[in-house]
Amino acid sequence: MASSAVIASHLSKRFGHGAHQITAVDDISLRVEKGEMFGIIGPDGAGKTTLFRLLTSLMLPDEGQVRIEGFNTLKQYKEIRRIIGYMPGRFSLYQDLSVEENLNFFATLFGTHIRANYDFIYPIYRYLEPFKKRKAGNLSGGMKQKLALCCALIHNPKVLFLDEPTTGVDPVSRKEFWEMLGLLQQKDITVVASTPYMSEAMRCHRIGFIQNGKIIGCNTPQNIREAFPWLVLSVRSTEMFRLLQDLRAYPDCRACHSFGAYQHIYLPKGSDPEDLHRYLTRKRHNDIRIKETDATIEDCFMDLMAKKGESDGH
Amino acid sequence: MKQFLAFVEKEFYHIFRDKATMLIILLMPIVQVLIFGFAITTDIRDTEVAVCDLSQSMESRELIEKIQAGEYFNVSERLLSPQEADNVFRKGKVKSLIVIPEDFSNRIALNENTAIQIITDGSNPNEANIITGYLQTITAQFAAEQHPAMQPPISFSAETRMLYNPLLKSAFTFVPGVIGLVLMLICTLMTSVSIVREREHGTMEALLVAPSKPLYLIFAKTVPYFVISLFNLAVIILLSIFAFDVPIRGSFMLFIGTSITYIFTSLCLGIFISTVSKTQQIAMIISLMGLMLPTVLLSGLMFPIESMPVVLQGISYLLPARWFIDMGRIIMIKGLGFHYIWIQWAVLTGMAGIFLALSVRGFKVRLD
Amino acid sequence: MGIKSIKQRLLRERKAIQAVNDGYVIQVNDLTKKFGDFTAVDHISFEVRKGEIFGFLGANGAGKTTAIRMLCGLHRPTSGSGMVAGFNICNQQEDIKRNIGYMSQKFSLYNDLRVWENIRLFAGIYGVNENLIAPKTDALLSRLGFMSERNTMVRELPLGWKQKLAFSVAILHDPRIVFLDEPTGGVDPLTRRQFWELIYEAVSRGITVFVTTHYMDEAEYCNRVSMMVDGRIEMLDTPRNLRSHFGVESMEEVFTRIARKATRNDD
Numbered sequence: 001m002a003s004s005a006v007i008a009s010h011l012s013k014r015f016g017h018g019a020h021q022i023t024a025v026d027d028i029s030l031r032v033e034k035g036e037m038f039g040i041i042g043p044d045g046a047g048k049t050t051l052f053r054l055l056t057s058l059m060l061p062d063e064g065q066v067r068i069e070g071f072n073t074l075k076q077y078k079e080i081r082r083i084i085g086y087m088p089g090r091f092s093l094y095q096d097l098s099v100e101e102n103l104n105f106f107a108t109l110f111g112t113h114i115r116a117n118y119d120f121i122y123p124i125y126r127y128l129e130p131f132k133k134r135k136a137g138n139l140s141g142g143m144k145q146k147l148a149l150c151c152a153l154i155h156n157p158k159v160l161f162l163d164e165p166t167t168g169v170d171p172v173s174r175k176e177f178w179e180m181l182g183l184l185q186q187k188d189i190t191v192v193a194s195t196p197y198m199s200e201a202m203r204c205h206r207i208g209f210i211q212n213g214k215i216i217g218c219n220t221p222q223n224i225r226e227a228f229p230w231l232v233l234s235v236r237s238t239e240m241f242r243l244l245q246d247l248r249a250y251p252d253c254r255a256c257h258s259f260g261a262y263q264h265i266y267l268p269k270g271s272d273p274e275d276l277h278r279y280l281t282r283k284r285h286n287d288i289r290i291k292e293t294d295a296t297i298e299d300c301f302m303d304l305m306a307k308k309g310e311s312d313g314h
Numbered sequence: 315m316k317q318f319l320a321f322v323e324k325e326f327y328h329i330f331r332d333k334a335t336m337l338i339i340l341l342m343p344i345v346q347v348l349i350f351g352f353a354i355t356t357d358i359r360d361t362e363v364a365v366c367d368l369s370q371s372m373e374s375r376e377l378i379e380k381i382q383a384g385e386y387f388n389v390s391e392r393l394l395s396p397q398e399a400d401n402v403f404r405k406g407k408v409k410s411l412i413v414i415p416e417d418f419s420n421r422i423a424l425n426e427n428t429a430i431q432i433i434t435d436g437s438n439p440n441e442a443n444i445i446t447g448y449l450q451t452i453t454a455q456f457a458a459e460q461h462p463a464m465q466p467p468i469s470f471s472a473e474t475r476m477l478y479n480p481l482l483k484s485a486f487t488f489v490p491g492v493i494g495l496v497l498m499l500i501c502t503l504m505t506s507v508s509i510v511r512e513r514e515h516g517t518m519e520a521l522l523v524a525p526s527k528p529l530y531l532i533f534a535k536t537v538p539y540f541v542i543s544l545f546n547l548a549v550i551i552l553l554s555i556f557a558f559d560v561p562i563r564g565s566f567m568l569f570i571g572t573s574i575t576y577i578f579t580s581l582c583l584g585i586f587i588s589t590v591s592k593t594q595q596i597a598m599i600i601s602l603m604g605l606m607l608p609t610v611l612l613s614g615l616m617f618p619i620e621s622m623p624v625v626l627q628g629i630s631y632l633l634p635a636r637w638f639i640d641m642g643r644i645i646m647i648k649g650l651g652f653h654y655i656w657i658q659w660a661v662l663t664g665m666a667g668i669f670l671a672l673s674v675r676g677f678k679v680r681l682d
Numbered sequence: 683m684g685i686k687s688i689k690q691r692l693l694r695e696r697k698a699i700q701a702v703n704d705g706y707v708i709q710v711n712d713l714t715k716k717f718g719d720f721t722a723v724d725h726i727s728f729e730v731r732k733g734e735i736f737g738f739l740g741a742n743g744a745g746k747t748t749a750i751r752m753l754c755g756l757h758r759p760t761s762g763s764g765m766v767a768g769f770n771i772c773n774q775q776e777d778i779k780r781n782i783g784y785m786s787q788k789f790s791l792y793n794d795l796r797v798w799e800n801i802r803l804f805a806g807i808y809g810v811n812e813n814l815i816a817p818k819t820d821a822l823l824s825r826l827g828f829m830s831e832r833n834t835m836v837r838e839l840p841l842g843w844k845q846k847l848a849f850s851v852a853i854l855h856d857p858r859i860v861f862l863d864e865p866t867g868g869v870d871p872l873t874r875r876q877f878w879e880l881i882y883e884a885v886s887r888g889i890t891v892f893v894t895t896h897y898m899d900e901a902e903y904c905n906r907v908s909m910m911v912d913g914r915i916e917m918l919d920t921p922r923n924l925r926s927h928f929g930v931e932s933m934e935e936v937f938t939r940i941a942r943k944a945t946r947n948d949d
Contacts, residue, residue: 043870044841056523058681077679078525086523090516096331097324108320109524140743151520168787168867170741171898171934172941196868197897199934211870240903241882257875260902260932261921298871305872 005190006032010064024050026213039204040194047213048194052163056086085157087148089164095137110155121150123183142173162193178203198298216304228295230266237285246283321534329538343496343546350488351558364391364402364411371419377456410434410445489554490642491615494635503601505584510597528677536581543577563649576638579662582669589676609635637662707859707890713762722748724913735891737901740910741941767858783852783860787867790848793837808855822850842873859890898934909940
């Protein structure tokens with residue numbers, strides 16, 4: 001392969017002046033290969049949207065540069081805009097136009113026609129087709145996202161940028177959405193997507209954790225999870241809230257967080273779960289269940305966040 | 315071109331689906347014409363006038379009685395000489411002074427033309443116009459009665475002089491004014507708001523990231539408003555002609571031509587405002603406070619420019635409506651041709667060019 | 683206000699307290715809301731016990747928002763009845779509003795006001811006793827560790843902090859129940875968990891929590907969870923029972939199983 005689909009080197013972007021200056025993107029470098037699905041994972045306000053705007057040539061970085069398929073965002077933005085698809089974080093279609101009118105409009109904008117790319121968008125459009133006369137503003141959250149994806153795909157782009165496509169969408173629609181992205185994968189489109197939902201990270205080839213404008217970790221989900229430096233134990237008892245506090249008081253506890261029906265406690269590798277069991281029994285917990293678990297992406301993110309916080313001196 | 319048409323189509327959808335706004339846009343010119351039209355034909359009742367009867371003859375007394383007799387006038391002051399006029403007007407009670415010359419009855423007896431003088435307080439030009447008109451009608455009737463046998467009756471030429479506003483504009487000046495106001499509102503305000511709206515709703519992001527040409531986007535925004543403006547122009551003109559008998563003395567086509575120029579300038583101004591405002595609110599405030607208010611007050615629509623302080627006169631030069639209203643009056647009321655308006659026309663066209671150049675330069679292909 | 687109306691209000695309050703003491707903060711019977719010929723909420727009935735964390739789940743467009751609006755007295759139900767905090771949702775909306783807290787992801791605090799100004803404002807709106815506002819503000823800020831942020835503009839706070847602050851403000855007037863509409867959307871995982879610890883703390887003070895979320899691990903933290911599909915409540919049970927009912931491991935799967943039944947797709 002000649003070159004990567006996306007190459008960003010040492011990007012920085014600041015807003016505001018003086019004491020109110022905020023560094024939204026802070027020396028970020030990343031490379032996305034052709035055909036790859038790259039996830040940018042991080043909470044609101046971490047700088048995801050600014051990063052996307054820098055990558056899509058909608059903003060210029062204060063420092064650093066971006067190349068999309070070899071084109072520079074500073075000078076060759078016209079070429080870039082022809083070959084990328086972008087779905088902004090905010091719903092950015094016309095609410096007063098119908099599904100069909102929106103699609104037609106964006107198709108014409110790119111000098112193409114729905115029919116020309118019908119096969120391409122069909123896997124997504126088939127969900128929308130029954131509502132094609134409906135105004136976009138009257139669609140549900142999940143449907144709006146699908147329509148936005150269709151509009152971003154209408155010109156058969158080489159690189160697709162999705163800024164938080166699943167935020168505020170219910171779990172089922174979210175799942176469907178990622179399944180659709182999986183289909184695009186087979187058509188050799190490079191996808192760069194961001195999400196605040198850690199569970200979606202597993203669907204990406206590689207992910208980058210972003211926090212306070214910095215990439216604090218970037219690898220395949222598998223490698224990230226395997227590199228987790230602690231032993232993770234899932235713990236349950238009848239009193240979950242008290243359990244959390246007791247676990248945190250456990251001498252070897254590195255950190256402890258709620259994970260659904262369980263609490264995850266991080267202990268140094270090689271710790272004996274039996275010791276913890278005895279400790280909890282002493283604390284009069286009933287129905288104690290402890291099992292060893294693989295770290296989830298969320299465990300990894302929180303651990304990286306905590307480390308980052310320490311090194312920043314908080 | 316196809317892209318451009320797609321933009322235009324989309325704009326029409328936006329406008330026609332926003333029923334409330336559409337209704338306002340279409341009704342506004344009608345309401346405005348009616349308001350201005352009726353404001354002018356306000357009844358004149360019991361208006362106080364002064365009389366200076368230098369003739370002191372039977373005929374002059376008859377004329378005064380005739381003025382007094384109707385429901386319109388009340389002769390409240392009698393002056394001994396026309397020089398007292400200034401004093402009377404300054405007190406503000408009396409709106410008009412009728413001066414009957416010394417040789418009034420003699421000339422009537424000799425069947426000669428005679429001239430009575432009507433001096434009217436011109437500070438409110440519309441009112442002054444009506445008062446003068448009524449007084450002229452009464453004197454004309456009087457003349458006809460004096461010489462029933464004469465065909466045609468010898469008329470008194472009523473020599474009219476306006477105080478404070480010597481070049482009184484016709485009462486019908488409101489028509490170019492309303493056109494100026496309505497078109498400004500539609501072209502400038504609506505255009506600027508609709509471009510800024512795309513930015514605020516986030517749709518601009520999707521447009522920018524597509525290979526769309528900024529010029530197309532901008533011009534497409536103006537097309538529907540251009541069409542609506544033409545429609546409104548027609549409504550105003552028809553309404554003025556048929557409901558208020560406003561004449562168009564000059565060339566009709568020339569008037570339409572200047573109106574289109576004005577529409578174009580207003581659209582360019584609207585685009586320009588949109589490039590400098592970040593939110594719809596700001597665009598709205600600039601258009602309403604920065605443009606509508608000065609247009610209403612300073613463009614000569616309500617108050618004659620000549621009687622304004624020099625500073626305000628200077629500001630009025632910056633208002634496109636001022637130039638348009640000027641042209642409109644010259645064509646409609648004075649009935650003059652292009653030769654007399656080319657300066658105004660050139661100014662308007664120049665303004666359009668400047669706004670357009672600034673907007674195209676200021677249009678951002680990125681978000682920051 | 684006349685003596686009579688004060689008397690009436692006190693009577694209503696006493697009745698309400700009685701109802702709450704009986705154990706239910708929310709009781710809803712066949713609640714229905716129609717918009718034209720569209721039934722947004724279709725005969726839902728449920729109870730929420732005092733001190734409970736009640737998860738209100740459902741896909742986008744299932745009718746959650748409409749249901750919450752009815753419970754908060756913002757929408758009048760088309761039919762059916764209900765009591766919230768002891769007051770009738772059909773005709774005692776104003777009493778309800780005084781006795782509930784509300785916070786949503788979309789609107790929580792005014793961005794252009796400082797932290798203390800927001801607290802002051804909402805304390806005022808909910809009629810917190812003037813003398814109590816200052817000590818309550820201090821207690822709130824120190825509990826959150828926000829003392830140094832007292833004069834910060836809310837817009838400068840990270841989202842997670844803002845949501846924690848908004849929650850604390852929503853329960854400042856010690857409401858009987860607090861409604862949380864997707865309070866943690868987009869918040870980082872660490873702060874999300876801190877947020878839930880605040881919820882537990884509020885519950886320990888006797889406040890009932892009614893919460894919607896799209897994070898399925900959070901559904902697990904609720905005492906009971908209801909699942910809305912097409913305007914109806916399809917399932918209502920403890921997370922544990924729901925999981926074993928479907929024989930699945932996580933709430934995510936429970937949600938998927940139930941939501942797949944949906945036939946309608948839009949609000």
